[in-house]
Amino acid sequence: MTPRPAPATADLLGTSPDDGGPTLRLSFSRVDTYRQCPLKYRYRYVDGLPERPSPHLSFGSSIHRALEAFWDRKLPDPPPLQTLLDALYDGWDSSGFAEVERDEQVRYYHHARDVLAAHHHRFADVALTPVAVEQWFRLPLPDGLEVVGAIDLVEPAEGGGLGVVDWKTNRRAKSREEVASSLQLAIYALAVEHLWGQPPAWVALDFVVPGVRVTVPREAIDTDAAVTAIREVAAAVRGEAFAPRPSPLCDWCDFRAECPAFAGEGPDVAGTALTELRRLRRRQARDAERAATLERVVRERLGEQALAELD
Ligand code: SF4
Structure with a gap:
């Protein structure tokens, strides 16, 4: 059974759903964030303020990548457990562990291996x-x-x-x-x-x-109720209704230092922005260095034309 063709990822993501275009693009996460707190929605999706990656989010994204590798197959027979564990190793997201002890990351990694081993055990006999x-x-x-x-x-x-x-x-x-x-x-x-x-x-x-x-x-x-809920959030976003909605979840919100409900408390958003920018610049520098090396290899072996054809 073939779905209608999916558009390119870049097209799906767009530049910004809040850029004033005629179409408002939402996702479950956006709707969920707005319903949790409209001001958090604004900080995260309209203002683009940075948040600190957390161990739990990194754990979740690592598990998801491994499960994708396990389930993305053309044949019904499940791949061996090692495929899952290799996918975990290759796709481990360490971004959420920058501010925790190394032992903590190791603990999460071993937990992820156990979770995936149990998942494999559950589905090892399911030909699908x-x-x-x-x-x-x-x-x-x-x-x-x-x-x-x-x-x-x-x-x-x-x-x-x-x-x-x-x-x-x-x-x-x-x-x-x-x-x-x-x-x-x-x-x-x-x-x-x-x-x-x-x-x-x-x-x-x-x-x-x-x-x-x-x-x-x-x-x-x-x-029907879901569509109503989405349309309500869309109307509120278009009306720029971004009042804070304090709740127990504020304890885990990275925007408390900005939020009028918690003025001056919580992590420093500017500091987080600086840290992320520093990391991105370092990565850009590393990528540029690697690109220069690869360009040299391609130029020497395939000639200048091969590089021109990349553009
Ligand atoms: S601290 Fe609470 S009220 Fe303020 S933006 Fe975050 S979730 Fe909303």
Whole structure:
């Protein structure tokens, strides 16, 4: 089953959804952030203020990359455990561990290996050819609005149709009711219908740490309510309604030093910006040096024309 062609990643991401263009582009993360705190949305997505990468986020992105390598296959037989572990090693995201002890990163890495070993054990006997892995989508909605995102895994459902899976690295699984009310899964259900012309048979959150998949039938998902919620957020963003909404989650917010609800407290955003800029400049310098070396190799072996053809 082939989805309608996905647009290029750069096109999906665009330069900025808040650049005054006629289309407002949202994602589940953006909608979720706005509903958590409108001012956080503004700081993160409109002002582009930096946030400090956290160990948990790095752990999550590393696990996701490894799972992609495991599930992205053309044959039904699962690859060996070593494939997963190699993918973890190759794709380990260390950005969130810059400010913690090395032992802490090692602890997370070993935990990730254990989680992936358990995942492999769960699915080692499941012969299945996924329909899509990390499937990008652009879902048009009324009022010049579109929702973009990527679905972790689309698999053939038993008895026909499609099943949608999103991997989570929460420590505990959520209840069936919580999964059924997931805005993210509602968006994915709409996206599958848009891409494949049919709604999925079921949607699921797979909690890879406890090793539990919570599946609900498509009928349990209220997509109308999801569209209403997205349109409400879009209207508020367009109206520039960015008031702070303090909650217990403020304890983990990197913008407290900027936020009027917590003036002067929390991490220094300018300092974080400086650190990230310093890191990016170092990387640019390293990349430029490597590019110069490779240019020399290509020029010596293939000639100047080969370099000109790269542009
Ligand atoms: S500190 Fe709290 S209220 Fe302020 S921006 Fe962050 S989440 Fe919003």
